[in-house]
Structures are given as C-alpha cells and as structure tokens.
Amino acid sequence: MSEETNLQEPAVLSVKEFYQLITAHLENTYGRRHQIWIRGEIAKVYEKSHLYVDLIDPEDNDARPAMVNVHCWLSGWAPLKKRLAEEGIELKAGMVVSLKGYVDIYEAQGRLGFTFTDVNIAEILGDAAKRRAELLAKLTAEGLFEKNKTLDVPGVPLSVGLVASKGTEGFSDFTGQLLNSGRSFSVTHYQSLVQGDQAAAQIIKGIKALEKSDVDIICLVRGGGSKSDLACFDDETLARVIAGSTKPIFTGIGHTGDTSIADLVAHTMAITPTKLGEMIVALVNDWRYHHITQSAQSVLGATEAILEDAQNYLAERRRTVVFAVRDRLRAEKRHLETTGSHLAHQVKNLLFTKRTYLQSTRQLLSAYDPAKRLAQGWAVLTNASGEVVRSTSQVALGELVTARVEDGTIGSTVVTKNGAS
Secondary structure (H helix, E strand, C coil): CCHHHHCCCCCCCCHHHHHHHHHHHHHHHHCCCCCEEEEEEEEEEEEECEEEEEEECCCCCCCCCCEEEEEECHHHHHHHHHHHHHCCCCCCCCCEEEEEEEEEEECCCCEEEEEEEEECHHHHHHHHHHHHHHHHHHHHHCCHHHHHHHCCCCCCCCEEEEEECCCCHHHHHHHHHHHCCCCCCEEEEEECCCCCCCHHHHHHHHHHHHHCCCCCEEEEEECCCCCCCCHHHHCHHHHHHHHCCCCCEEEEECCCCCCCHHHHHCCEEECCHHHHHHHHHHHHHHHHHHHHHHHHHHHHHHHHHHHHHHHHHHHHHHHHHHHHHHHHHHHHHHHHHHHHHHHHHHHHHHHHHHHHHHHHHHHHHHHCCHHHHHHCCCCEEECCCCCECCCHHHCCCCCEEEEEECCEEEEEECCCCCCCC
16 A cells, blocks of 8 residues: 555535534634624614624725625614714714624625624714814814804894704794794794704705795704714704804704704804793893883883972972961961951941930930920821821811821811911
8 A cells, every 4th residue: 555545635524514614713713702803994884673884994995995794783782872872973884993793604695794792982982072173173263163153133033944853842842932932933944854864964955945035043953862863963064054154043952061063153052942942032022121121111210200200299289289278268267357356346336336326316306206296285287188288378268177186186177267477
C-alpha cells in the first residue's frame, strides 16, 4: 500500500454541517456571550415589530460600500426603543451609530447578519448636540436669530395665522385661550403635521401660505413630546424660512424646558401653546388698557374731580345761603318783634287818644242833644209832609202840623202866620 493511500481524506461537510461548523465558531468567538461593537452609517431602516437596518461603512468610498444586515428582535427592541425615545432619538437613514450585538447566520438565505442588543446613546446625543451647536453657530453668524424679531407686531394682533395639527392638545390649548378671552380674535388655520420626516416641509408651506394672507402674526403650535417628536422644529430650512418671513412668527412648542431652534429664531416664543395664547391675549389687553382704559380712567378721574369740586362748591353755597337766610330770618324776626312792640305801643296810645276824643265829642254832642232841648221846653214842629218847619212859608193856613215835645206829640191847625218884625 502506498504512502498516499495511508493519508486520511478530509471530511466532506453537508451544507447544514457547514453552517453548524461556522455558527459554532462564530458563537464561541462573536456569539451572544461574546458581544462586540460595530459602527456604521444607517443606509436603510425598516420596522415591523422587529427592527431591520442596513448598515454601511461610512469610510468606504467604493460605489458599493461594505454593508451588513443588522436587526433587533421585538423582545429587545421594545425597551430599547423606549430608551431612545426618552432621549429624543429616532434611528434614521444617514445617522452614524455604534451598535452592540452578536453575529448570526440565516441559513435559509445563506446570509450573515448581526443582532444588536444595545445602542451607544451617548455617542448619538453627542453627534446631535454637535450638529445642533454647529447649526446655531451658523445661524448666529448670519444674524438670523434677530431678523424676524425686527418686524413690528401690530398693536392689536386680532388676526392670527396658525400652523398646527387640528384636534391635538396643543391646538386646543392655544385656541381655547383666544376663544375664551372675550376679544374678537380671528384665526386662520393651516393644517400641518407637527412631527415626523414630512412635518418641517408642511410647516414651511403653512408659513408661506399665511404670509400671503392679511394675518397680523403667524403662530407655530405643538404640544409636548419626546425630543424626537420635536426634532422637526430644529430643521435648518424651517429656521431660515422663519427668519426670512414677512410676518412676525410666534412659537408655542412643547413643554416647559423644550427650546427648539425654531423658538430661538422666531420673533417671540412661549414655553407652551397655552402660554402663547395667554401672551397674545395679553398684548391685546395691554393695548386696550394703554389706549382706551387708561385714557377713559383719566377722563373719568378728571370728571369725578370736577364733579367733586362742583359738589363742594354747591355744598358751600348751600351752607352760605342757609346761614344767610337763617341770619336774615333772625334779623327780620327781631325787627318784627321790635316793630310789633312799637306798633302795639302806638296803637295803645292812639286808642287812648281816640277814646279821650270820643269822650270829649260825646260830651259835646250831648250838649246839643235834641232830647235835652225838648226837656228844656223846646218843641220840633213838622208839617203835613213830615218836614221840620223852619219857616212860615213851609206851612199854610188851615194845615195840620205836629209839634214833638219831650213826652210825645201835639197836633194842631195853623190859624195864623206872623212874619218876623
């Protein structure tokens, strides 16, 4: 037997045995218990319960750079996705990431793969922060952070343009402040996504559309969310559109503490949609106070002062009149009392004088009383006509005449008439 026939022929492996051999080798070196880190640029990402990523070498300049199919199964992807969301991270094409995991082989397709179990979040955040800082420096150097702030805001911005997603909490919080303010706000709404890859482009369209309208200001509103949800507001193109807008841009994006590049480049920012609504209502109320209420209060104050002076004057005049009338009445009363006393004395004297005069007159008349003359023997002769006879011519011969004496009358007939000698 020759020497060649004594050499053992190498074993011929089946395809399955081949994969078992390779898998065992990789498992012992780069398996689940011997995980390694790989770094690459995401070329494509696809999620359907599990996450699938095509990772390429960013430094490979070949037309078809080296690529490895990586994936994360649902059991590991769910908690990892939650961690990424809390940090505001969303895996997207173009990102350079470092993934920890192990090598696996998919025998059915004869494909080498990599199952990742962790992501270097610190590295991603560092890259994102670096890109954000570079963009901030770039916009600052171009003076874009002050450009929109130079625009004048109308004193009464009642016509409001709104770029937001209708039905969201942020939309309701903002519009609720305007509707419940008691002011006549008019809101022109442009429907737009406010998160996701298409959001920035839609927001830009909304701003440009509202610029052509007669709104006083344009508001960008979005409620709170993760950093990845708010990532569209860090878009460079959106920042430039806001800076160059012909209308003042107001923002109310996210929660307290969330500050996007859109906030920084806008004319005015508020920490929440609610606060933005309150701020705009305050602008209108302040204008009304300084131009209407304050002036009205000044007029009212001046009017009240004039009325108070007039009331004081009238009260003083009233007191003067009352005192003058009272003093005059008192003086007139004293005068009347004095005059009354004087009149009473005068009347008393007059009555006494008249009484004395009457007594004297009565005595005088008593001396000429016809009754006394009749008592003395005098008689009063009357003719037939009842006339007192003073002359002989008043009677005729034969006429009946009557003589009144003290105690009665005597009738007689005229027999003779003798004239005076």
